[in-house]
Amino acid sequence: MARCLLTGATGQDSFYLAEYLLSLGHKVCGLVRGYNNPREEELRLAMPELEIVYGDLSDQISLLKAIELTQPNEVYNLAAVSAVPISWDQTEMMTDVNALGPARLLRAIIQVGGERNNPIRFFQASSSEMLACTGETQNELTPICPRTPYSCAKAYAHFLVNNYRERYDLHASCGILCSHESKRRTPNFVTKKIAQAAARIKTGTQQNLSLGNLDSGRDWGAATDFVRAYHLILQQPKPGDYVIGTGETHTLRDILDIAFSYVGLDWTKYVTLDPKLFRPWQDKIVKADWSKLRAIGWAPTVTFEGLIQGMVNTSG
Numbered sequence: 001m002a003r004c005l006l007t008g009a010t011g012q013d014s015f016y017l018a019e020y021l022l023s024l025g026h027k028v029c030g031l032v033r034g035y036n037n038p039r040e041e042e043l044r045l046a047m048p049e050l051e052i053v054y055g056d057l058s059d060q061i062s063l064l065k066a067i068e069l070t071q072p073n074e075v076y077n078l079a080a081v082s083a084v085p086i087s088w089d090q091t092e093m094m095t096d097v098n099a100l101g102p103a104r105l106l107r108a109i110i111q112v113g114g115e116r117n118n119p120i121r122f123f124q125a126s127s128s129e130m131l132a133c134t135g136e137t138q139n140e141l142t143p144i145c146p147r148t149p150y151s152c153a154k155a156y157a158h159f160l161v162n163n164y165r166e167r168y169d170l171h172a173s174c175g176i177l178c179s180h181e182s183k184r185r186t187p188n189f190v191t192k193k194i195a196q197a198a199a200r201i202k203t204g205t206q207q208n209l210s211l212g213n214l215d216s217g218r219d220w221g222a223a224t225d226f227v228r229a230y231h232l233i234l235q236q237p238k239p240g241d242y243v244i245g246t247g248e249t250h251t252l253r254d255i256l257d258i259a260f261s262y263v264g265l266d267w268t269k270y271v272t273l274d275p276k277l278f279r280p281w282q283d284k285i286v287k288a289d290w291s292k293l294r295a296i297g298w299a300p301t302v303t304f305e306g307l308i309q310g311m312v313n314t315s316g
């Protein structure tokens with residue numbers, strides 16, 4: 001039985017990873033920030049076996065205490081300010097949490113576990129947003145070329161994990177994550193925004209939906225599939241970096257087709273285009289080459305259609 005510490009316990013990925021790790025019989029501790037987090041209650045009800053510890057990626061001592069208290073074998077850093085657009089307005093805060101946060105966590109792991117033969121394995125959630133769009137696919141060899149403050153911070157943390165791996169021989173790995181969704185996604189992400197709109201327009205509680213470039217495409221996977229990969233990566237004899245995706249790309253039009261046809265509506269009657277929502281760098285469609293991950297036994301199980309329909313089902 002492993003002892004696992006998950007940061008970002010109230011977020012999408014930690015929820016599914018905690019469920020998965022508990023189902024494997026592991027002890028799971030979730031780091032929650034603040035003493036009055038409105039999502040903590042839901043977490044406690046959903047997973048009574050989950051042990052909650054408090055801490056903040058902006059606070060070194062709290063991370064040190066969390067690691068000393070939980071004595072984990074595996075630490076999954078899934079906490080972040082994950083909404084990319086905010087990073088333009090709150091760059092300093094975003095950098096503090098997403099870049100310096102992992103630095104603080106790594107320092108705490110070395111302090112507790114030692115500079116050599118450290119028994120704590122570490123997983124960092126890096127992002128495919130930091131990769132260059134040079135070819136049709138992105139893999140672990142794709143150059144890192146961030147274009148937002150969010151991806152700059154993720155790139156810093158990614159390089160730092162690689163440095164700790166080398167310097168301390170730490171079992172520290174990164175998942176380079178393409179977008180992944182679930183019913184727990186918040187509506188500031190476009191997949192959820194569309195799923196929710198389809199469900200609400202059907203029931204008459206919403207009238208229309210504003211979107212940006214409908215032809216912008218991504219490699220979208222299911223969070224429930226991705227979290228299995230995080231665990232698998234930490235079970236490997238050697239640490240490394242792995243792109244996690246599906247190898248398929250879909251556009252916003254595809255999501256609209258699936259979500260609105262699922263509730264029997266024609267989206268063209270409800271969707272308006274808002275130039276403010278266009279992101280200039282999203283003209284290039286890329287997809288993941290996840291063959292390195294396939295080689296260690298992972299594969300996605302949820303279809304894109306099933307994913308979007310599931311999100312519509314649980315929205316409203």
Ligand code: NAP
Pocket residue numbers: 007008009010011012013014032033037039055056057058077078079080081082083097125126127128177178179180181
């Ligand atoms: P999420 O749902 O937005 O969850 C983020 C979590 O981080 C929340 O629990 C949040 O807590 C916590 N958090 C924020 N600031 C914090 C701080 N200062 N100290 C401690 N915790 C803090 O994100 P997700 O979708 O699960 O993503 C997991 C990881 O994968 C993130 O690092 C994200 O950047 C990365 N990623 C995600 C995707 C994707 O498509 N989902 C793609 C690429 C990379 P509160 O409840 O208090 O806000």
